[in-house]
Amino acid sequence: MVDVNSSGRVYxxxxxxxxxxxxxxxxxxxxxxxREVHHDLAAAQAAGFSDLVAPTTFxxxxxxxxxxxxxxxxxxxxxxxxxxxxxxxxxxxxxxxAGEEVLTVLxxxxxxxxxxxxxxxxxxxxxxxxxxxxxxxxxxxxYSTLAVRGE
Amino acid sequence: xxxxxxxxxxxxxxxxxxxxxxxxxxxRLIRYAGASGDFNTIHWSDQIATDVGLPGVIAHGMFTMxxxxxxxxxxxxDPTAIIDYQTRFTRPVPVPATGSVTLDVTCTVGAIxxxxxxxxxxxxxxxxxxRVLTKAQAVVxxx
Numbered sequence: 001m002v003d004v005n006s007s008g009r010v011y012x013x014x015x016x017x018x019x020x021x022x023x024x025x026x027x028x029x030x031x032x033x034x035r036e037v038h039h040d041l042a043a044a045q046a047a048g049f050s051d052l053v054a055p056t057t058f059x060x061x062x063x064x065x066x067x068x069x070x071x072x073x074x075x076x077x078x079x080x081x082x083x084x085x086x087x088x089x090x091x092x093x094x095x096x097x098a099g100e101e102v103l104t105v106l107x108x109x110x111x112x113x114x115x116x117x118x119x120x121x122x123x124x125x126x127x128x129x130x131x132x133x134x135x136x137x138x139x140x141x142x143y144s145t146l147a148v149r150g151e
Numbered sequence: 152x153x154x155x156x157x158x159x160x161x162x163x164x165x166x167x168x169x170x171x172x173x174x175x176x177x178x179r180l181i182r183y184a185g186a187s188g189d190f191n192t193i194h195w196s197d198q199i200a201t202d203v204g205l206p207g208v209i210a211h212g213m214f215t216m217x218x219x220x221x222x223x224x225x226x227x228x229d230p231t232a233i234i235d236y237q238t239r240f241t242r243p244v245p246v247p248a249t250g251s252v253t254l255d256v257t258c259t260v261g262a263i264x265x266x267x268x269x270x271x272x273x274x275x276x277x278x279x280x281x282r283v284l285t286k287a288q289a290v291v292x293x294x
Binding site for chain 1: 199
């Protein structure tokens with residue numbers, strides 16, 4: 001049984017997560033993102049980036065790790081095998097680039113129950129790790145809704 | 152190398168700018184699972200998938216979302232110009248143990264914002280003629 005009282009909860013920053021050059025290549029290959037900036041360091045640098053550029057949906061890797069704080073929280077009462085993804089959105093201020101470290105703040109935006117389903121909506125704000133070791137510049141926000149089917 | 156995307160002035164709402172067919176087999180799902188770290192059992196075990204009421208192993212929604220936008224990224228000169236990308240997952244994509252299924256992706260100009268210098272591209276993603284994504288929209292910053 002999903003606990004609707006988790007709505008509004010903000011978790012402590014998750015990370016730091018380092019965007020890996022080979023992870024960018026691996027993820028790009030898995031989704032079929034074939035552009036040079038995802039694979040070829042010289043091409044990425046020629047385009048003005050310090051390293052390989054992550055493709056549009058790469059941030060889901062980081063977001064899903066941050067969301068695990070909620071999904072694996074026994075108090076939230078979510079059975080992962082009964083979870084179906086309902087929607088997803090990425091709002092980019094800039095692309096993620098290999099080598100950088102990020103901190104992610106997970107917010108449970110809402111939990112609504114309807115017709116035997118619990119709709120769990122979250123937002124992950126992925127920030128650059130600043131010199132003070134805190135969440136700095138906002139890079140990308142990942143919005144996600146999971147539908148959890150009842151027993 | 153400077154990347155420059157198509158000029159807004161060359162686009163009109165309703166234009167189909169690119170389309171592609173994506174072959175999906177179990178190998179691609181396993182590759183996506185490893186790359187993304189999403190090891191939910193419904194994406195690799197038929198037994199567990201059918202136990203929870205699914206027709207069998209289904210593709211990760213995020214695989215479909217990522218593969219679909221790759222079609223648009225390939226058409227754009229600068230794939231980093233996609234500033235907003237969203238979808239709803241309407242229908243599961245069952246992927247058989249052997250053989251493959253085909254996702255048909257069509258990318259259409261959905262809206263043009265001259266002031267913001269952005270265009271919205273609408274992605275139609277279909278399996279056997281039925282939409283698997285709804286409101287799959289990518290907003291792209293254009294010159």
